[in-house]
Amino acid sequence: MTTSTESKQWPVKHYTPRHTSWPYNPSDFTRQDSSVDLNFYSQPRFVTHIDDAAIVSLREYYDTVLPRKGKVLDFCSSWVSHYPPAVEQAATNGQLQITGMGMNKPELDANKMLNNGRILVDLNEHPEIATALVDAKVLASPDADDSEKLDASTNVVSTDYLTQPVAVLKSLLAATKIGGTVHLTISNRCFPTKAMSRWLRVDEEERLQMIGDYLHFAGWQGIEIVELSNGRPEESGQDEAGGGLQSFMKMMGMGHRDPLWVVRAVKK
Numbered sequence: 243m244t245t246s247t248e249s250k251q252w253p254v255k256h257y258t259p260r261h262t263s264w265p266y267n268p269s270d271f272t273r274q275d276s277s278v279d280l281n282f283y284s285q286p287r288f289v290t291h292i293d294d295a296a297i298v299s300l301r302e303y304y305d306t307v308l309p310r311k312g313k314v315l316d317f318c319s320s321w322v323s324h325y326p327p328a329v330e331q332a333a334t335n336g337q338l339q340i341t342g343m344g345m346n347k348p349e350l351d352a353n354k355m356l357n358n359g360r361i362l363v364d365l366n367e368h369p370e371i372a373t374a375l376v377d378a379k380v381l382a383s384p385d386a387d388d389s390e391k392l393d394a395s396t397n398v399v400s401t402d403y404l405t406q407p408v409a410v411l412k413s414l415l416a417a418t419k420i421g422g423t424v425h426l427t428i429s430n431r432c433f434p435t436k437a438m439s440r441w442l443r444v445d446e447e448e449r450l451q452m453i454g455d456y457l458h459f460a461g462w463q464g465i466e467i468v469e470l471s472n473g474r475p476e477e478s479g480q481d482e483a484g485g486g487l488q489s490f491m492k493m494m495g496m497g498h499r500d501p502l503w504v505v506r507a508v509k510k
Contacts, residue, residue, distance in 0.1 A: 252303065257454035257465035257505070264408075264459055266452075270440035271405045278364070285346075292399060292429050295499040299470040300398070300427060301326045303504060307425065311337040312393035313358070313380070317371065317414070318400030319344040321352040333357045341380050343371070369409035372417040381417060391419035398427040401453055402441040411460035418509045424462065426453055428503045446501065453505040462507035470502040 292300070305326040308314060316323045319342035325333075332338035339358035342350050343365075350360040361378045368374065375381040381390055395414055404410055414424060428450060434442060441449060450467050457465050 251306075253469045255467045255469075257451070257458070257467055259455075259458050260451065261455065265455065266440065271438045273405070273436055273438055275435035278367075292427075292431060292502065293500045296429065296471055296502045297324055299502055300324045303468070303470055304329060304396070304425075307394070307423065307506075308396075309338065309393045312339070313391070314338060314340045315343060315371075315375070315380075315392050315395040315414075315417075316340065316356070316397070317343040317395060317410075318365070318397050318403070319350060319353065319356070320346070320398075321349040323353060323355045323396065324398060325355055330355060339380075341375070341378070343374065365410050366403070366405045369404075369406045369413060371410060371413040373413070375417050384416065388419045391422065392417050393419060393422050395422075395424045396427070397425070399429050399431060401426050401428065401456070402432050402437045402449070405438060407456040408460045411456055411462065415461050415509055420509055422509050423506060424457070424508075425504050425506045426457075428453060428505060429500050431500065446503075450503055450505055457505065457507045463510045464508040466506055468504040468506060470504060471499055472501055 301324055304324065305328060308325065308329050310328065310332040314329075323340070323342070325340075329338065329340075333340050333355060334357075336357075340356055341358045341361065342353055342356035343361040343363060344350050345362060345364055347360070347362055350356065350362070353360075359378050359380060361374050361380075363374045365371070372381065372384050375392075376384060376386075392414075395418065401407065411424070418424070430446060432441070440452070444452070454465050454467065
């Protein structure tokens with residue numbers, strides 16, 4: 243999945259399976275707030291969950307990996323998908339069909355990128371993505387011809403809320419065509435009461451490996467971890483006084499940015 247252009251922009255690390263059997267237990271997926279998620283997400287939140295610098299990096303990444311024709315699913319979607327202008331143009335001219343799947347209708351309705359339908363579903367209660375796509379007529383049937391299936395799927399900082407991640411990703415795999423990809427964006431922001439308990443206990447590297455484990459046990463292949471931002475401010479030259487604006491901001495405790503990674507995989 244790595245291209246020469248990408249490798250110059252972002253460090254890419256290949257995931258190596260660490261376990262021969264499922265290493266996690268049910269307690270790893272418990273949450274402080276175990277109430278129905280549809281209640282928690284009933285009120286729209288027209289905010290972004292990563293900072294502006296991270297959004298720019300994510301759009302640049304999407305510009306290199308997302309198709310310009312076919313079908314894309316943005317699951318755990320919101321009022322914005324952070325897709326770049328070229329993808330938006332492909333959707334506008336009808337070459338690319340983008341479906342959104344989330345839990346808040348006003349947010350999904352506000353997402354103008356979604357030109358192929360909006361699906362309201364709680365994946366923790368109903369992890370069968372393929373079934374939801376069939377019900378919404380995005381797919382004709384669970385055994386649809388490969389040409390009807392998804393070319394790519396995206397998810398932004400929401401994998402940590404999934405209590406049945408392998409079931410979700412396995413169903414997504416069934417709805418994806420051969421050669422199709424999934425891109426799971428990870429940061430360190432979350433609603434702690436809704437994030438799974440193990441996510442809150444481990445460091446960022448282990449979180450990335452854990453997402454790799456999910457994809458591996460769901461049957462995805464070619465799993466890679468792409469670092470879009472290490473969370474440190476980028477060096478950007480000297481200011482007019484020669485002291486360096488970035489150095490000054492760092493000294494003042496400013497200039498930090500959200501760390502951002504993508505754990506991605508392909509259906510082979």
